Amino acid sequence: MIDAYADPGTPERRGGWWYLWWLVRCQPGRCALGAVIATVWMVLLAATPYLMAKAVDEGLEPGRPGPLALWAGVLFLVGSFNAWLSIMRHRTMTRVRMDANFRTVKVVVAHAARLGAALSRRADAGEVVTIGVGDVQTIAGALTVVGPGVGAVLAYLVVAGLLLSISPVIAVVVLLGMPLIIGVCGPLLTRLQGAESEYRERQGVLTARIADLAGGLRVLNGLGGKGLFADAFRSDSRRLREQGYRVGAVTSWVQALGVGLPTLFLAVVTWLAARLAAQGHITVGELVSVYGYVAVLVGPVAFWVECGYMLNRGVVAARRVVRFLALEPLRDTGTRDAPARPAPLYDPESGVHVLPGRLTALVGARPADAATVVDRLGRYVPSRATWGGTPLDEIELGQIRDRVLVADHEADLFAERLRTTLTPSGKGAAYARPPATEPAPQPPDGRRSAPEPPDARLVRALRAAAAEDVVQALPDGLDSELDAHARNLSGGQRQRVRLARALAFDPDILLAVEPTSALDAHTEARVAERLKDARAGRTTVVATTSPLVLDRADTVVYLVDGKAEAAGTHRRLLDTVPGYRALVSRDDAEEAVR
Numbered sequence: 001m002i003d004a005y006a007d008p009g010t011p012e013r014r015g016g017w018w019y020l021w022w023l024v025r026c027q028p029g030r031c032a033l034g035a036v037i038a039t040v041w042m043v044l045l046a047a048t049p050y051l052m053a054k055a056v057d058e059g060l061e062p063g064r065p066g067p068l069a070l071w072a073g074v075l076f077l078v079g080s081f082n083a084w085l086s087i088m089r090h091r092t093m094t095r096v097r098m099d100a101n102f103r104t105v106k107v108v109v110a111h112a113a114r115l116g117a118a119l120s121r122r123a124d125a126g127e128v129v130t131i132g133v134g135d136v137q138t139i140a141g142a143l144t145v146v147g148p149g150v151g152a153v154l155a156y157l158v159v160a161g162l163l164l165s166i167s168p169v170i171a172v173v174v175l176l177g178m179p180l181i182i183g184v185c186g187p188l189l190t191r192l193q194g195a196e197s198e199y200r201e202r203q204g205v206l207t208a209r210i211a212d213l214a215g216g217l218r219v220l221n222g223l224g225g226k227g228l229f230a231d232a233f234r235s236d237s238r239r240l241r242e243q244g245y246r247v248g249a250v251t252s253w254v255q256a257l258g259v260g261l262p263t264l265f266l267a268v269v270t271w272l273a274a275r276l277a278a279q280g281h282i283t284v285g286e287l288v289s290v291y292g293y294v295a296v297l298v299g300p301v302a303f304w305v306e307c308g309y310m311l312n313r314g315v316v317a318a319r320r321v322v323r324f325l326a327l328e329p330l331r332d333t334g335t336r337d338a339p340a341r342p343a344p345l346y347d348p349e350s351g352v353h354v355l356p357g358r359l360t361a362l363v364g365a366r367p368a369d370a371a372t373v374v375d376r377l378g379r380y381v382p383s384r385a386t387w388g389g390t391p392l393d394e395i396e397l398g399q400i401r402d403r404v405l406v407a408d409h410e411a412d413l414f415a416e417r418l419r420t421t422l423t424p425s426g427k428g429a430a431y432a433r434p435p436a437t438e439p440a441p442q443p444p445d446g447r448r449s450a451p452e453p454p455d456a457r458l459v460r461a462l463r464a465a466a467a468e469d470v471v472q473a474l475p476d477g478l479d480s481e482l483d484a485h486a487r488n489l490s491g492g493q494r495q496r497v498r499l500a501r502a503l504a505f506d507p508d509i510l511l512a513v514e515p516t517s518a519l520d521a522h523t524e525a526r527v528a529e530r531l532k533d534a535r536a537g538r539t540t541v542v543a544t545t546s547p548l549v550l551d552r553a554d555t556v557v558y559l560v561d562g563k564a565e566a567a568g569t570h571r572r573l574l575d576t577v578p579g580y581r582a583l584v585s586r587d588d589a590e591e592a593v594r
Contacts, residue, residue, distance in 0.1 A: 008106040013325050016318035020139070020311075023100045024146055030099070031146045034092040038151030041085040042300060044078055046159045049292020051075050056285035093147045101140040104321060108132070115329050117380055117406075122327045131324060135317035142314020145307045152300030152307075159293045166286045167276055173269060174294065181261045181301055195247045202240045206233075251309070258305030262298040269294045330380065332397035336390055342539060343388025345509070347376050351564035352557050354541055359532050361550050361570075362543045364559030365583055367514065370543035372562060374511045377541065378406035407502035409495060409514040413486035418471065419478040421497065422458050422504050461504035464534035466519075466526040467496035491518040499527070509539040516546055528552045547584050556580075 012022040024031050055071035108131060112119055119128070164171040273290040276282045282290070342356035350373045354360045362370040376383035379392045379400050387395065413421060458478065462468055470493045474480035486494045495518045502510060515531075516524045528549045531540070542549055550556050550570040558566040558573055558580045566577045573580045 008103045008110070011107045011322075011325060013322050016315035016322060019318040019322050020142060020314060023103060023139070023143060026103060027096060027099050030092060030096055031143075034089065034096055034147030035150040037085055037089045037092055038147040038149075039154045040151075041082055041089050042148070042151040042155030042296075043158050044082040044085070046155055046162065046293060046296045047078060048075065049289040049296065050162060051078065052292060053285040053289035056288055089147065093144055096143050096146065097140040100143045101136055104136050104139055105132075108136075108321060108324065111325050111327070115327060118327075118329045123324060128324070131317075131320055135320050138313050138317040139321065142310050142318075145311055148303055149307045152303050155300050156297060159297055163290065163293055166290060167273070167282055170269060170273060170276070170290060173272065174297065177265050177269075181257075181265060181305075184257060184261065191250050195243070195250055199240070199243045199247050202236065202243050206236050206240050254305065254309050258301075258309075262301045265301075266291075266294045266298055330382070330397070334393060334395045334397055334400075336394045336396070338395050338399040338403060339388035339390065342508070345377050345385065345387055345539070345541075347373055347383065347385045349373075349376065349383060349385075350559065350562055352377075352559075353567075354539060355555065356539045357537050358554040359535060359540045359542065359552065361553035361556045362541065362559060363545050363550060363556060363580070363583065364562075365579075366562075367543065367545070369559045369562040371513050373559070374406060374513055374541065374543050378404055378511050380406060403508040405502055405505055405507035405510050407498065407510060407512040407515065409498065409512075409517055411498050411501075413482060413494060413497065415484040416482060417478070418474065418480050418482055418497070419458070421482060422461065422478075422501050458500075458504055460534070461500045461506075464503050464527075464530045465496045465500035466523050466530060467493070467500045470496060492520065492523065495519060496523075496527070499531075503531075503534055507538075509541075510535060511541045511543075513543045515542060516544065516549060521548065524548050545583065550584065 009022075009026055012018040051071055051074055055068060055075065058067040058071065112128065115122060160171055160175050163174055270291050273282065273287050277284060277287040344356055345354040346352070350369075352362065352373050354377065362373055364370050372381075375381045376385045377392075379385070379395075379397065382393065385392045387400075392400065455478070459468075462471060470489065471477050471480075473493075482488065486497065489497065495515065499512070499515045502512065502515075516527050519527060524546060525548050528546070529552060531542075531549075532552045542553065544550065547570070553570060555567060556570050556573055557564050558577055560579065566573055566580065568576075570584075574584065575581075
């Protein structure tokens with residue numbers, strides 16, 4: 001089985017079928033062993049009717065108990081050996097499926113890590129969740145076909161040869177009848193693949209809506225959009241349910257035909273064999289063996305119908321994985337250096353100007369408009385934004401990441417100590433450092449001051465984010481362990497920890513998206529006041545609709561349909577821009593309610 005730390009290899013990205021074939025090629029020995037064991041197992045199942053026929057024809061003669069005991073003993077040995085083979089077959093195929101499962105998980109996780117911050121901008125949360133929850137298991141299940149699937153074909157050919165030695169007529173009926181059964185199910189499998197693909201797409205959309213609802217309920221309430229979102233969710237849920245009914249209808253027909261047609265075929269062949277036995281063309285023992293052969297064939301044929309079902313679902317799931325693997329991170333084509341001194345940011349698509357060393361707020365009726373501007377200014381999406389007159393796309397990405405930080409209000413928090421969350425890469429040194437463009441302050445006598453202790457830097461960042469009470473409430477303070485996604489903190493506490501982490505990094509340019517959306521009015525007021533003091537002299541952009549934050553901004557840019565319609569102080573915009581006044585008043589009323 002795949003090593004958890006081994007390289008999973010380079011996956012095929014040409015399509016779903018190619019991806020499944022790549023999973024087989026990654027473990028050829030195990031797949032070949034599974035095919036051999038499954039073939040021997042199924043052939044021995046077919047040998048049981050042959051041995052039974054011998055026991056009937058040679059062992060049921062009066063005064064000859066020896067042949068009966070001999071064939072009964074052979075039947076026992078073959079059955080025991082086949083039971084052991086069945087265990088080995090299941091064990092081997094389980095390893096094949098687990099390898100495919102873990103290998104797919106590794107390539108998906110590795111690619112998600114490679115996408116980095118671009119992941120949330122290139123794929124919906126629902127898409128990633130659907131791959132991890134359902135598609136990985138579906139792909140692994142599809143690889144069952146390489147073992148029992150191959151064995152079913154070979155067992156079918158062996159049985160056809162045995163029937164040919166008994167009656168050519170029966171052999172012809174069996175050889176033509178079984179493919180006919182599979183052919184009847186073929187169109188249904190094609191229809192199932194289309195229905196399953198649409199169902200998966202709708203499932204991803206609905207999962208994404210659930211993630212959006214969990215993360216933005218307060219914003220929806222504030223904008224009066226909760227009812228609208230609920231109606232859209234109900235509509236999507238209804239369509240998904242209807243599509244699920246369509247998938248279930250096709251699946252039920254496939255499974256019913258997969259079991260019913262082979263059974264009906266067994267009855268037809270048994271009737272034909274009984275007629276031949278009554279006419280003396282075959283013996284009673286051969287009649288028993290024919291019944292046994294056809295009964296054995298019911299399993300492989302039904303299995304092949306089931307394999308068709310699993311393969312179709314597996315291809316649909318593999319296509320989703322391939323589509324995800326085709327996503328590429330933002331390419332770094334920049335070769336120029338970032339501005340040596342503080343410089344303005346400009347986004348020509350929205351018309352937003354950000355002056356250096358000032359607190360600028362972006363506000364719009366649609367929060368996504370402000371977040372999109374932040375993404376462009378932080379170079380998380382291709383844009384024509386400039387920094388000091390230099391296009392961001394032409395600046396080395398590493399320099400941008402060192403000096404420009406985008407702080408999203410839904411940024412991940414990991415299961416680790418709080419101190420580690422606030423420090424880089426789990427090391428003792430804090431994120432905070434003197435900016436590249438400004439020398440560290442020196443005392444009047446010219447002597448260098450001692451470096452600020454890391455904990456002092458963290459305390460300063462926590463105070464600016466009004467998060468001191470979060471540390472005090474934890475049993476071990478900064479050394480307390482956070483759960484995954486910091487679930488042992490409240491929503492407001494998590495948001496303040498995220499802001500403290502961004503402030504501890506102390507970047508030259510901080511771009512924060514809704515940093516106070518989950519806070520009560522009292523805490524939000526403290527954060528707004530302290531944020532401006534903590535970032536004095538540094539460039540800071542905040543996407544928000546909070547009047548408390550807007551009132552402390554040096555410049556507020558009002559966005560309409562993603563374009564800057566007005567800019568000025570909060571109070572000037574309240575007096576001169578009716579749309580801004582209406583938007584902020586609604587949010588102000590909400591603050592009063594909270």
